[in-house]
Amino acid sequence: QTEVIYIENVDKPFSLQHMNDGRQLLIIGENSIALFDLATEKVIATRRLDFHVTSTGRRDYKPLLFDNRGRMHLVSSLDDISNEKVPVQGQVTAFASSKNEHLTAYGMADGSIWLTSGNGKTYKLVEHLSRVTKMKFNGKRLYSSSYDATLLFWAIDYNSQIKAVTLFQSDSWLMDFISNNDKDYMWAGEKNGTVSQYL
Secondary structure, eight states: OOOOOOOTTOSSOOEEEEETTTTEEEEEOSSEEEEEETTTTEEEEEEEOSSOEEEEEEETTEEEEEETTSEEEEEEETTEEEEEEOSSSSOEEEEEEETTTTEEEEEETTSOEEEEOTTSOEEEEOOOSSOEEEEEEETTEEEEEETTSEEEEEEOOTTSOOOEEEEEEOSSOEEEEEEOTTSSOEEEEETTSOEEEEO
8 A cells, every 4th residue: 555644844855764673764854854653654753954965874774864064974863963074075975884894885976986994995996987876785795876877896805906897787877776685686776767677
């Protein structure tokens, strides 16, 4: 069944993130957030933000919000939001982290990806031609999509230059992607409204 629920006091909501072991959703707008309970299907609380959210991600199993002033904000609860400076220059448009591998990746508006490792080293990955829209780690493998209509695969190897392999090329901007549990197939959502399945 489909139900439309009006969310008050959240301007232009564009991202949903799980909270509290998946029992709640954080609804993220450009200047405000709301906590939505999945059992009761009601908004518990809303909060106005003093920054403009441009992109989102997850770190330490919590929502991470990026603003237009080079800061990131980790949301533990609506009353507990910590602020940090983004460690790289530029506008972050996508984020991924791997706690087990101690890897963090920042996808940027110019198409570059900044990769930081557990030893504190930073690597700049340059292959995308425009805005990075999503990234995901699988061990030491990084997948990334972009407005340049490509989905790339990066094998993280610190002993050699990290190069990308093009998994597929679309005819439209790639907005999002996901894989099945066995990592045999990928589905990509495109700007033109198409969802494509790739082996």
